[in-house]
Amino acid sequence: MDIEVLGALSVRENGVSIAPTAPKPRQVLALLALHADQVVPVATLTEELWGSTPPRSARTTLQTYVLQLRELISEALARDENERCTAKDILVTLPGGYRLETRRGTVDYREFGRRAGAGYRAMDAEDYTGAARRLSDALSLWTGSALTDIQAGSQIGMEIKRLKEARLCALDQRIEADLRLGRHRELLSELTVLVNQYRMHESLHGQFMLALHRSGRRGEALHVYQRLRTMLVSELGLEPSAALSRLQRSILMTRPEVVAVASGGARLVAG
Numbered sequence: 001m002d003i004e005v006l007g008a009l010s011v012r013e014n015g016v017s018i019a020p021t022a023p024k025p026r027q028v029l030a031l032l033a034l035h036a037d038q039v040v041p042v043a044t045l046t047e048e049l050w051g052s053t054p055p056r057s058a059r060t061t062l063q064t065y066v067l068q069l070r071e072l073i074s075e076a077l078a079r080d081e082n083e084r085c086t087a088k089d090i091l092v093t094l095p096g097g098y099r100l101e102t103r104r105g106t107v108d109y110r111e112f113g114r115r116a117g118a119g120y121r122a123m124d125a126e127d128y129t130g131a132a133r134r135l136s137d138a139l140s141l142w143t144g145s146a147l148t149d150i151q152a153g154s155q156i157g158m159e160i161k162r163l164k165e166a167r168l169c170a171l172d173q174r175i176e177a178d179l180r181l182g183r184h185r186e187l188l189s190e191l192t193v194l195v196n197q198y199r200m201h202e203s204l205h206g207q208f209m210l211a212l213h214r215s216g217r218r219g220e221a222l223h224v225y226q227r228l229r230t231m232l233v234s235e236l237g238l239e240p241s242a243a244l245s246r247l248q249r250s251i252l253m254t255r256p257e258v259v260a261v262a263s264g265g266a267r268l269v270a271g
Helices: 025-036 042-050 058-077 110-125 128-139 153-181 186-199 202-214 216-237 244-255
Strands: 002-004 010-015 039-041 093-094 097-100 268-271
Touching: 002 110, 002 153, 010 058, 010 128, 025 042, 025 097, 025 153, 042 058, 042 097, 042 153, 058 093, 058 110, 110 153, 128 153, 153 186, 153 202, 153 244, 186 202, 202 216, 202 244
Parallel strands: none
Antiparallel strands: 002 010, 039 097, 093 097
16 A cells, blocks of 8 residues: 655555545555554544534544545555455555555655655765765655645644654755755855745745845845744744854854854754
């Protein structure tokens, strides 16, 4: 079974989609896919579908959704004449919950973690070329916001937030690697978009300031700092971090090539 959640939901068996069109069964499949090869408790599925006030028929309705998913799995399995596995072997009922078996299929969020991990290790080894390449490979798996077509409850919402943070961390590190390689001019258009998307993300603002300063745009770099400071103070009552303040002072006093990358120490305040 091949699973994709880094964008629209896609779950395929023998190359055939098993994703239903109805919102509630899609939620069930999405949550099972997010925990592929692991047991998802009935209580967790119930909370995802109905929150803290499930109807009396919740367990029966959930069983109906599972049966609908198994019907789709059975249709996909029937495409392979040599297939001996049944739908119940793939969407398994276990004491207290259900498990979706991937049977060594591809899972995009696991591959993302593997590639990003290789990128982080390259950063630690100061192999910035390798880090930039590996982190770009990891980020290329994303085709949009995670599970963008799913009506998310509390459980899926929490997983979407976790994946978003993982993506942002990889992006932050890939940009840092590019800055270490002197690609500051190439980063300007991307960072312009990112600082508007993540209005109070200090590391991205620091990277934008550095890229602008190294491109000979010192005044704009200082304006980015002042704009962020104004926003932090007015909306959160916070001053910029010490790392970002040091970068601002360095830009005021030093030449572009002397200023160090101001990431890794700045805090993430909000998006």
